[in-house]
Amino acid sequence: MKKFIGVGILTLMLGCAGVVSAAPHPIRLVLSPASTVPTADIMKNLGNKCPNVSITLDPKRSDYMLAAQGWSGNYRFTLFQKGGAAVFATKTQWLSNSVKDVCKFINAQNP
Numbered sequence: 001m002k003k004f005i006g007v008g009i010l011t012l013m014l015g016c017a018g019v020v021s022a023a024p025h026p027i028r029l030v031l032s033p034a035s036t037v038p039t040a041d042i043m044k045n046l047g048n049k050c051p052n053v054s055i056t057l058d059p060k061r062s063d064y065m066l067a068a069q070g071w072s073g074n075y076r077f078t079l080f081q082k083g084g085a086a087v088f089a090t091k092t093q094w095l096s097n098s099v100k101d102v103c104k105f106i107n108a109q110n111p
Helices: 002-021 039-049 095-109
Strands: 027-031 053-055 064-071 074-081 086-092
Touching: 039 053, 039 095, 064 095, 074 095, 086 095
Parallel strands: 027 053, 027 064
Antiparallel strands: 064 074, 074 086
């Protein structure tokens, strides 16, 4: 019986370790100075859609730069990787969809 309990605990611990390691690692975005979408609006949606992504003010410590432009009904986001290459763009009617698209791309690139 003790052996059975030990095996069960070991299995549970290994299962939990797999879940913990599957979480996406933290990513930092810096907003482009040309962005017209308020940082607070982007942060609100990031928290809901992509909790591992945060916004920083320091471009040297960022992984990506986000140019977030537009207004309600017409959002255009362009994502640049460190070094300046544009790697992703989306155009949506809803801010939440633009953030969701960016998050999906980022997490696909950084498992």
